[in-house]
Amino acid sequence: MEPVKKEHELLVSVSPHIKSEESTSRIMWTVSISLLPATLMGVYFFGMKALFVLALSIISALASEYIFQKALNRKIMVGDGSAFLTGLLLGMNLPASVPFYIPIIGSFVAVVITKQLFGGLGFNVFNPALIGRAFLLISFPKLMTIWTVPVSALTQLDAKTTATPLGILKEEGVAKLMEVFGNKMSLYQHLLSGNRAGSLGETSAIALLIGGLFLLYKRYITWHIPLSFLATSAVIAWIFGAKGEFFAGDPIVHLISGGMLLGAFFMATDYVTCPSVKNGQILFGVGCGFLTMLIRLKGGFPEGVMFAILIMNCFAPIIDRSFKSKVFGAVKQDKAKETRK
Amino acid sequence: MSSNSSINLKEQFLNGIIKENTIFKLALSLCPSIAVTNNLKNGIFMGLAVLFVQVMVNLTISLLRKVIHPKVRLPIFMLVISGWVTVTQLMMAAFVPDVYAKVGLYIALIVAFASILARAEMFASKNSMLPSMADGLGMGVGFLFALTVISFFRELVGRGSLTVPTGLATQHVFTFVNTKPLLIMVLPAGGFLAVGILMAFFNWIDTRYMKKTAHASH
Numbered sequence: 001m002e003p004v005k006k007e008h009e010l011l012v013s014v015s016p017h018i019k020s021e022e023s024t025s026r027i028m029w030t031v032s033i034s035l036l037p038a039t040l041m042g043v044y045f046f047g048m049k050a051l052f053v054l055a056l057s058i059i060s061a062l063a064s065e066y067i068f069q070k071a072l073n074r075k076i077m078v079g080d081g082s083a084f085l086t087g088l089l090l091g092m093n094l095p096a097s098v099p100f101y102i103p104i105i106g107s108f109v110a111v112v113i114t115k116q117l118f119g120g121l122g123f124n125v126f127n128p129a130l131i132g133r134a135f136l137l138i139s140f141p142k143l144m145t146i147w148t149v150p151v152s153a154l155t156q157l158d159a160k161t162t163a164t165p166l167g168i169l170k171e172e173g174v175a176k177l178m179e180v181f182g183n184k185m186s187l188y189q190h191l192l193s194g195n196r197a198g199s200l201g202e203t204s205a206i207a208l209l210i211g212g213l214f215l216l217y218k219r220y221i222t223w224h225i226p227l228s229f230l231a232t233s234a235v236i237a238w239i240f241g242a243k244g245e246f247f248a249g250d251p252i253v254h255l256i257s258g259g260m261l262l263g264a265f266f267m268a269t270d271y272v273t274c275p276s277v278k279n280g281q282i283l284f285g286v287g288c289g290f291l292t293m294l295i296r297l298k299g300g301f302p303e304g305v306m307f308a309i310l311i312m313n314c315f316a317p318i319i320d321r322s323f324k325s326k327v328f329g330a331v332k333q334d335k336a337k338e339t340r341k
Numbered sequence: 342m343s344s345n346s347s348i349n350l351k352e353q354f355l356n357g358i359i360k361e362n363t364i365f366k367l368a369l370s371l372c373p374s375i376a377v378t379n380n381l382k383n384g385i386f387m388g389l390a391v392l393f394v395q396v397m398v399n400l401t402i403s404l405l406r407k408v409i410h411p412k413v414r415l416p417i418f419m420l421v422i423s424g425w426v427t428v429t430q431l432m433m434a435a436f437v438p439d440v441y442a443k444v445g446l447y448i449a450l451i452v453a454f455a456s457i458l459a460r461a462e463m464f465a466s467k468n469s470m471l472p473s474m475a476d477g478l479g480m481g482v483g484f485l486f487a488l489t490v491i492s493f494f495r496e497l498v499g500r501g502s503l504t505v506p507t508g509l510a511t512q513h514v515f516t517f518v519n520t521k522p523l524l525i526m527v528l529p530a531g532g533f534l535a536v537g538i539l540m541a542f543f544n545w546i547d548t549r550y551m552k553k554t555a556h557a558s559h
Contacts, residue, residue, distance in 0.1 A: 105523075113534075135525060137522045138525045138528065138530070139525040139526075140522060140524070141524070
């Protein structure tokens with residue numbers, strides 16, 4: 001007889017049954033694959049350094065998960081892919097120029113402090129990769145904001161440093177951004193392809209869109225969070241984006257720059273840390289978009305996706321509770337009282 | 342109160358340091374342990390202030406325990422505590438003005454420390470002078486120890502240096518790394534992380550020690 005697999009225990013439901021092949025590890029690996037286009041574009045534009053950062057953060061995420069579970073005599077779950085995905089997402093959120101210890105510290109914080117100390121996969125309050133990045137950004141503010149100019153064709157030259165498009169937009173305004181990239185079309189082109197300064201996995205908007213649409217097609221994520229996140233950001237960017245006048249901002253620049261797409265499709269939709277009720281997910285996405293644009297337009301940082309998602313992560317449980325679906329056929333408490341009168 | 346003689350002074354002293362350590366075991370008075378411990382010197386002086394207040398409050402309450410009417414005991418405890426806190430505040434402002442400039446606000450907050458009122462209510466108001474002082478000394482030394490460890494850890498990891506007081510007004514800064522290694526540790530978030538990590542560490546030591554003694558007794 002075949003030994004019973006863990007996920008097949010405790011299967012109690014009413015017939016008829018449809019057996020699904022889905023499992024945690026399958027989802028994790030599929031999400032990792034959907035990140036592949038963006039990862040490849042990152043490596044293409046930022047060279048071997050990007051590959052080095054990615055490899056280091058993935059390996060240290062797997063190693064910290066293994067060592068921690070071993071040390072606490074927990075079941076070793078490295079193979080379920082969640083640590084791999086955390087490491088990959090963290091690596092994609094780092095600039096390619098960081099020294100070697102940055103991805104290692106970040107992965108340790110992400111996997112051990114954010115996930116394992118709270119009880120492992122499924123019990124973490126915050127998105128592990130984002131906490132890892134927040135920890136690094138606050139601890140090493142200088143190293144984490146050295147952005148290099150993309151070096152195409154895998155050449156390994158000493159990379160020139162520059163500001164990200166959002167950084168230029170924040171510090172010097174739209175006019176300077178146009179000056180750097182030539183004209184509007186050229187700016188869009190650079191942002192879509194990923195040929196611009198930024199974290200190594202967030203630059204290529206097209207590659208991220210392909211990955212995100214693949215996840216939507218596979219129904220691993222639903223449209224609720226990404227769409228409400230992006231739509232809210234776009235509306236706010238359109239209304240308040242330009243200095244001095246309303247309804248003159250450029251929403252497209254805001255949508256395809258920074259970590260917006262990576263955040264909306266891959267970070268905010270993390271099953272563990274987002275609400276599970278659909279209406280609640282829309283509120284969650286709106287909150288993420290609002291906070292992101294608040295930080296981008298009014299805050300001290302040029303980019304706010306990370307903090308926006310982390311702040312909304314806190315609200316996920318209370319959103320879930322307040323959007324609980326009604327029991328079919330149940331009468332509201334106060335209405336029931338009225339009818340009794 | 343004839344049972345006083347059965348209280349072992351040494352045990353009562355150690356109780357506050359190990360078994361009922363205010364911060365690592367009871368998780369009380371965490372506000373100062375996070376607010377002032379980003380620098381070893383501030384941590385030590387804050388701990389000393391609490392030690393002084395705890396001992397003097399326990400002493401005063403145990404001497405007055407027979408004349409304090411039970412119905413009004415809590416206001417009187419508060420009065421005694423705030424009196425000693427004011428004494429500490431004035432003394433620190435006079436002798437260590439540079440430390441007082443940084444931790445002064447939290448010195449005033451000692452009035453509201455749960456641990457001090459708890460020891461006055463639960464121990465000093467029921468026991469005679471010597472055990473009460475031993476208890477206060479233990480609790481205070483335990484608190485001083487906790488703050489010293491936390492601020493040592495935070496300053497070393499967060500700034501790469503250690504500010505060691507060499508006298509009331511003098512200090513020596515040992516610098517190990519010139520850049521700031523893990524800036525987050527000297528920020529408030531790092532305070533929570535440090536307390537959490539150290540709490541887990543001392544609990545781990547505790548369980549190991551308990552296992553050993555359990556084995557030995559078999």
